[in-house]
Amino acid sequence: MTRERIDRQIDAAPLTGVKGDTTIIPIVEEVLIAEKRLVLVEEIRIRQIATSEDVSIPVTLRKQTATIERTEE
Numbered sequence: 001m002t003r004e005r006i007d008r009q010i011d012a013a014p015l016t017g018v019k020g021d022t023t024i025i026p027i028v029e030e031v032l033i034a035e036k037r038l039v040l041v042e043e044i045r046i047r048q049i050a051t052s053e054d055v056s057i058p059v060t061l062r063k064q065t066a067t068i069e070r071t072e073e
Contacts, residue, residue, distance in 0.1 A: 014026045 010028070013028050016026065017024045
């Protein structure tokens with residue numbers, strides 16, 4: 001008895017066969033393949049609208065006074 005690794009995808013399970021004095025018994029395995037896909041569900045669209053508004057804000061101003069005295073030399 002010998003074993004031969006095949007690792008090939010097939011569409012249907014093969015039948016047991018005989019070649020000369022050798023009986024070939026295929027061993028198959030079902031493998032689950034998970035696939036991940038991106039799906040665009042929706043889009044959010046945001047518009048920018050420029051607006052202007054006149055606003056009056058009361059503020060306290062500080063006032064400074066500078067006095068310049070010249071001395072004659």
